[in-house]
Amino acid sequence: MIEKIDKGYLGKVTAVIIIPSKKTLVAGDLLYNKVHLWLREGRFEAWTKALDRIAAITDIDTVIPGHGATTNRSLINENKNYISDFVTTVRELKSAAKATAKMKMLYPEHRMERFLTFAIDGYFEQMK
Numbered sequence: 001m002i003e004k005i006d007k008g009y010l011g012k013v014t015a016v017i018i019i020p021s022k023k024t025l026v027a028g029d030l031l032y033n034k035v036h037l038w039l040r041e042g043r044f045e046a047w048t049k050a051l052d053r054i055a056a057i058t059d060i061d062t063v064i065p066g067h068g069a070t071t072n073r074s075l076i077n078e079n080k081n082y083i084s085d086f087v088t089t090v091r092e093l094k095s096a097a098k099a100t101a102k103m104k105m106l107y108p109e110h111r112m113e114r115f116l117t118f119a120i121d122g123y124f125e126q127m128k
Contacts (some may be wrong), residue, residue: 016054023061025054031075033068036107036115037082040122044087051080067112082107090123099123 017026029038030050039047054060055076064070085106093099099120104113 014050018057018060020059023059024064025057025060025062025073026064027054027066029066030054031063031065031067031079032082033063033065033071033075033078034109035067035112036103036110036119037079037086038115039083039086039119042123042126044083048080048083051076051083055080086119090120096120096124 014028014030016028016030018024019026030047032038037047055073060073062070063073063075065075086103089102089106090099093102100116103116103120104110110116
């Protein structure tokens with residue numbers, strides 16, 4: 001079954017694939033495992049709503065993210081928490097350098113640091 005999810009962070013619809021017989025979600029770019037999320041466009045609320053939508057699908061045990069290793073459904077909440085932490089961090093610290101340091105401290109195992117840098121730089125560019 002293919003489910004179209006309007007994740008909004010790129011202003012596009014993304015498709016996720018649900019394999020009911022395997023209780024598996026193939027999430028594409030909607031989910032990242034131990035990889036900094038691509039948040040440059042600042043569509044935090046839309047992405048969170050898309051994650052809420054797939055979290056409501058209860059018949060999922062296995063998640064294959066677009067970035068990182070296969071895992072379980074707890075990744076959905078981990079990604080929601082990451083977005084929340086990112087938003088809180090950039091709004092409170094008001095400095096790209098400080099925000100980057102804090103996110104790296106909160107998520108030391110995450111790869112693709114350039115995604116984090118692009119996201120933080122994008123946030124502060126939009127605030128000018």
